[in-house]
Amino acid sequence: MRRTIKITAPLGKGTASSLLAGDLVSITGTLITVRDRAHRFLLEAKVPTELKDMLRDALVYHCGPLVRAEGRNFSVLCAGPTTSARFEGYAKQLVRRYHIGAVMGKGGMHHLGIPYISAVGGAGALLAGRIKRVEAVYMLKEFGMAEAIWVFDVEDFPALVSADSRGESIHKKVLKKSTEKLYWGGKQWL
Amino acid sequence: MNLKNAIVGLYRLASTDLPGDVESALIAARKKEARGSNARLVLGSILENIKLARENSVPICQDTGLPVFYASIPHSMSEGKIESAIISATKAATRAIPLRPNAVESISGRNSSDNTGRGIPEIHISRWGRKHMHFELLMKGAGSENIGQCYRLPDACLRAERDLAGVEKCVLDAIVRAQGRGCPPMVVGVAIAGSRSAAAFESKRQLLRNLREHSKNKILAGLERGIFSKANRLGIGPAGLGGKTTLLGVKISTLSRHPASYFVDVSFSCWALRRRSMNYSKGGYG
Numbered sequence: 434m435r436r437t438i439k440i441t442a443p444l445g446k447g448t449a450s451s452l453l454a455g456d457l458v459s460i461t462g463t464l465i466t467v468r469d470r471a472h473r474f475l476l477e478a479k480v481p482t483e484l485k486d487m488l489r490d491a492l493v494y495h496c497g498p499l500v501r502a503e504g505r506n507f508s509v510l511c512a513g514p515t516t517s518a519r520f521e522g523y524a525k526q527l528v529r530r531y532h533i534g535a536v537m538g539k540g541g542m543h544h545l546g547i548p549y550i551s552a553v554g555g556a557g558a559l560l561a562g563r564i565k566r567v568e569a570v571y572m573l574k575e576f577g578m579a580e581a582i583w584v585f586d587v588e589d590f591p592a593l594v595s596a597d598s599r600g601e602s603i604h605k606k607v608l609k610k611s612t613e614k615l616y617w618g619g620k621q622w623l
Numbered sequence: 624m625n626l627k628n629a630i631v632g633l634y635r636l637a638s639t640d641l642p643g644d645v646e647s648a649l650i651a652a653r654k655k656e657a658r659g660s661n662a663r664l665v666l667g668s669i670l671e672n673i674k675l676a677r678e679n680s681v682p683i684c685q686d687t688g689l690p691v692f693y694a695s696i697p698h699s700m701s702e703g704k705i706e707s708a709i710i711s712a713t714k715a716a717t718r719a720i721p722l723r724p725n726a727v728e729s730i731s732g733r734n735s736s737d738n739t740g741r742g743i744p745e746i747h748i749s750r751w752g753r754k755h756m757h758f759e760l761l762m763k764g765a766g767s768e769n770i771g772q773c774y775r776l777p778d779a780c781l782r783a784e785r786d787l788a789g790v791e792k793c794v795l796d797a798i799v800r801a802q803g804r805g806c807p808p809m810v811v812g813v814a815i816a817g818s819r820s821a822a823a824f825e826s827k828r829q830l831l832r833n834l835r836e837h838s839k840n841k842i843l844a845g846l847e848r849g850i851f852s853k854a855n856r857l858g859i860g861p862a863g864l865g866g867k868t869t870l871l872g873v874k875i876s877t878l879s880r881h882p883a884s885y886f887v888d889v890s891f892s893c894w895a896l897r898r899r900s901m902n903y904s905k906g907g908y909g
Contacts, residue, residue, distance in 0.1 A: 435659060457664075470732070499685040499723040510721070511685035516766050516804045539766075540804040540863060553665055554766065554806035554862055555895045556672040557685040577734030579686075579723055591668070593661065595864060603661070607865050608802055611857040615799050
């Protein structure tokens with residue numbers, strides 16, 4: 434029986450370890466977007482203290498949103514996930530340095546010791562509807578819209594836990610099954 | 624309506640309104656999945672998103688991609704004028720729709736903020752004997768672009784020879800390597816050719832074909848059907864979270880080649896296949 438769980442972000446004590454692969458989650462709280470350039474920035478540059486504090490127990494979202502800007506008034510039009518595999522080389526360091534609570538993106542990642550949450554790829558307009566407010570943005574001028582670090586206030590943002598903190602992973606299962614079907618099946622090539 | 628404005632309209636249609644053949648395929652795919660399954664949930668969200676984007680005229684996906692234009696123009700027309708109109712329209716569409724600024728200068732890392740840059744938008748112009756112009760626009764996201772592959776046959780690792788079975792092995796290999804990273808269910812374009820550049824151009828062009836249309840060449844049509852059915856038995860499913868539909872379509876083309884070369888290029892589109900076309904003649908468009 435699939436569980437549907439309301440969670441807050443930053444993650445409360447015990448939340449990360451209680452989430453299981455297959456759980457549906459409805460997220461209320463703060464998402465912080467971290468993409469290609471932001472990963473290197475957070476590991477190599479001088480990071481503002483308020484951002485460092487925000488990242489503790491945070492739900493990091495791999496996303497380059499489409500945002501309409503009227504001066505400093507931002508409205509998010511589209512905010513689906515980007516492919517997390519691009520950040521494989523940085524993820525473990527980022528999680529350890531900042532004590533990240535969970536990571537959200539699409540396509541999965543290798544085991545990080547924290548939950549990996551899948552948002553539906555391409556459902557940008559739908560997901561943007563759950564973003565109530567842009568709380569802050571860092572490095573917008575330097576990195577541009579897609580690559581900046583956005584801080585979103587969200588309510589009932591829907592997603593699926595596709596890998597949990599113990600290492601149980603839907604991505605691993607699908608990879609194993611599809612690879613076996615193709616390369617080692619009783620009949621070669623299906 | 625002037626050409627620039629007509630192209631802005633084409634950008635809006637392509638980015639916000641998913642073509643009917645793709646939406647129908649997604650609706651059919653959802654019906655095949657078990658109630659309560661990951662696949663059915665994902666497809667449900669996708670279909671809801673498609674409706675929302677169309678109703679509110681907002682882009683379907685935040686990655687509005689890199690624009691690729693294929694234009695057919697009369698012999699008398701100036702290519703320079705067409706390119707200017709496309710570039711102006713790109714800047715205007717980026718502001719108006721809006722589109723996400725996706726053109727980054729490769730050495731400095733500077734985002735141009737208006738979706739133009741060296742080689743962007745990608746514009747291919749060819750001539751024809753008709754009096755009007757025809758434009759196809761493909762807005763190509765990076766998720767699907769990054770999982771494309773090029774194979775040289777024979778391939779020892781895949782045990783693939785220079786035959787249709789070998790081509791099939793390449794395509795299935797590319798799909799398994801991609802897993803959920805290109806937002807399945809996907810559309811695949813395949814081309815066999817004598818150079819990497821020719822194969823890549825031709826395979827991406829296959830993504831323009833209507834899903835309901837199969838190759839007029841009986842052999843290629845058979846290969847398209849065969850790959851389609853095998854790929855969907857891999858179980859990768861929507862978003863790579865498992866399911867019965869990994870592909871919405873397979874489109875294959877062949878070009879002639881050098882005897883010593885046999886390139887198989889595999890291009891992917893995610894389910895959000897943002898491709899639209901328009902005819903244009905001075906004094907109106909359709």
